[in-house]
Amino acid sequence: MSSTQPSTQPQPVPAPGEARVIAALEGVGVQRYTTGQIILDAVDWSVRSGEHWAxxxxxxxGKTTILRLVGALMFPTVGSVEVLGHRLGSVDVRELRAVIGLVSGAQKVPQDATGHTVVLTGATGTVQPLWRKYDEATRERAHELLAELDCKELAERPFGVCSGGQRARILIARALMADPRLLLLDEPFNALDLPSREDLIDALHRLALARPELATVTVTHHLEELSPSIGHALLLREGRVQARGPVDEALTGERMTACFGRPIEVSRHEGRWLARSGKR
Structure with missing residues (x-):
């Protein structure tokens, strides 16, 4: 599929009080060519500025596949995907990826690089630092982002000796170096212990409050990992949308039961969620 430079046509300006569409999937299907397996089927979904989705x-x-689509890392087999006002297939995805924040455990990070150095590489979108590209303002911004994620003490600590929760916060700071309007988090809580999980939840909640225009999408397996700032949820089952919308409508016991194929009870207390399997 050919790539072109991003369109220079002016984008529609939202009406006052109307949130801008950040990402939109329409009739999207993804099929694995080698086996014919359907990964996604007829997915319609949109994310607006300031929304936080689980x-x-x-x-x-199909959760990670959706994340890869809105991260401009792959194309749909059928349907359309628009991200930041550009339709995949008519935009240079390299430029689009540069302004989308992505955090994934699969990211390659030099283990001996300090926390500050890892964050700096977010300015160039590289694995290794390009020292000549970083002026004093860029270096200071990296320190500010570490402070914003409440981990400024990790600036000189090698990434490889940081805990899982510390690494996650460093990688989020790195993703924010490009000042993205969309932040994608692929299982950021994976393998974290309870204190590290809670620290990361608190950091993401503060981030949402401090950046009202930022949209986030978080892939997770557990409702307990959702911060109070998560206001919307998309439930997937075998590549099809099971439910989508505000969390109070999507995260019900009935819909979670249909999504996971076993009885699930859902409760909420002071903005935090709890799910457990009920008796059959």
Whole structure:
């Protein structure tokens, strides 16, 4: 599929009080060419500025595939994907990726690089630092982002000796170096212990409050990992949308039961969620 430079046509200006569409999937399907397996089927979904979404579903439901689509890392087999006002297939995805924040455990990071150096690489979108590209303002911004994620003490600590929760916050700071309007988090709580999980939840909640225009999409397996700032949820089952919308409508016991195929009870207390399997 050919790539072109991003369109220079002016984008529609939202009406006062109307949130801008950041990402939109329409009739999207993804099929694995080698086996014919349907990964996603007829997915319609949109994310607006300032919205914070959770993507939930069993393993293999298609969560990471959706994240890769809105991260401009792959193309749909059918349907359309628009991100930041540009339709995939008519934009240079390299330029689009540069302004989308992505945090994933699969990211390659030099283990001996300090926390500050890892954050700096977010300015160039590289694995290794390009020292000549970083002026004093860029270096100071990296320090500010570490402070914003409440981990400024990690600036000189090698990434490889940081805990899982510390690494996650460093990678989020790195993703914010490009000042993205969309931040994608692929299972950021994976393998974290309870204190580290809570620290990361608090950091993401503060981030949402401090950046009202930022949209986030978080892939997770557990409702307990959702911060109070998560206001919307998309539930997937075998590549199809099971539910989507405000969390109070999507994260019900009935819909979670249908999504995961077993009885699930859902409760909420002071903005935090709890899900457990009920008796059959």
């Amino acid at each position: 993507l939930l579903g069993a393993n293999g439901a």
